[in-house]
């Protein structure tokens with residue numbers, strides 16, 4: 017039975033049409049996969065279903081009845097809940113308080129029924145196998161995966177029957193991801209209807225019953241999941257075949273060490289990390305969530321303090337670094353936390369890129385060379401194919417999630433860093449753009465840059481690294497050379 021139906025939904029932003037008449041059907045007790053390139057319109061479509069945005073035209077039906085939510089509250093009242101990538105829980109409140117934030121249960125005399133809050137929360141925690149958490153635990157202490165489960169429980173407590181997940185796995189460890197998938201399957205069996213958006217096509221193929229492909233604001237194909245495979249999904253998403261997943265490029269690794277980390281200790285938990293990267297080399301860094309990879313990167317770049325040991329940048333040893341010192345030494349760093357650290361959200365795309373460029377590149381007699389700046393902006397937008405209508409006026413927060421990531425990467429790449437640290441650069445980025453990012457990293461290396469490439473995706477690490485180091489529990493446990501790469505071997509050191 018059809019639970020939700022969209023008919024010919026159209027939406028424009030400032031005269032640019034983003035959705036060209038979307039029609040779609042969600043059935044009871046199914047997981048519907050939704051895939052498409054960055055900027056295809058997936059989140060916009062979901063925001064319309066969730067009452068965050070209003071469509072320009074078209075109609076929606078909920079169990080056959082006309083449905084047009086003027087606000088997210090109306091969507092919630094109609095049993096539709098959104099589980100966003102950036103979770104909307106309050107860290108300073110408890111688990112139970114978060115679950116009931118939109119409406120506390122009332123007891124006699126209109127008082128908040130704390131007992132009921134606690135007991136229902138307890139029951140749900142048990143039902144969804146969430147261990148070591150009580151209703152009074154504060155959210156701030158919990159790992160991402162658990163927070164996401166709390167978000168799901170919050171939706172269920174509100175009696176939602178349609179759950180929308182927009183890239184839900186980006187900050188989850190493998191174990192957390194498994195638990196999420198198990199829960200999604202249980203929910204499906206219990207009759208819930210789920211829309212699942214992701215750039216990890218394997219996950220969509222594994223989880224969903226049917227798949228819709230969105231390209232440039234139109235549904236270009238749909239069908240039961242049995243009819244799909246990865247290659248065909250990609251073909252429909254980008255409109256052509258992509259045969260090669262990893263680019264190849266001739267490059268030489270020089271003998272000069274560009275960068276070295278000696279007995280580095282940081283973040284209280286990372287101890288005695290040693291590695292060096294030569295010019296032209298891409299060093300992959302693998303590890304499970306919490307192994308200390310991002311902590312190492314942040315200490316190197318002076319975002320967090322170095323607690324022991326040193327970093328050697330182009331032959332010079334430092335026991336303390338700052339981002340300024342690193343940038344002035346030709347280093348660049350892309351954090352995993354793009355929203356908080358990588359972008360000025362309310363500013364136009366161009367200003368975001370200029371932030372890095374102005375200090376290095378476009379000064380002439382101490383003045384900013386606007387022509388040069390514009391030229392570099394164009395170059396960057398093309399280099400990582402950012403989907404933006406007008407970079408001078410469109411703000412970073414109006415870009416799609418993946419396109420924000422491309423801006424963060426692009427703005428550093430045009431500065432031609434000699435030492436480049438990238439932390440999960442392809443997270444939330446579509447297949448085509450992933451390929452472009454790999455190519456850019458390889459090209460930088462072929463021009464002599466030393467690159468530290470941190471990723472949780474072992475496949476991509478093996479695809480473009482020259483060597484992989486594995487971190488576990490704050491220690492660097494192994495360095496593996498390219499001829500020995502295998503997922504079994506790398507995994508065995510990480511676990």
Ligand SMILES: Nc1ncnc2c1ncn2[C@@H]1O[C@H](COP(=O)(O)OP(=O)(O)OP(=O)(O)O)[C@@H](O)[C@H]1O
Pocket residue numbers: 029030034052053054055056057058059060061403404414415416417418419444
């Ligand atoms: N408030 C806005 N103002 C202007 N343009 C917008 C706004 N919101 C979205 N857009 C544009 O609409 C298009 C679709 O964006 P949307 O976020 O729906 O893409 P997406 O498919 O979710 O991409 P991603 O995979 O990167 O998350 C993009 O080109 C985006 O720049």
Ligand SMILES: [Mg+2]
Pocket residue numbers: 058059060182416417418
């Ligand atoms: Mg999106």
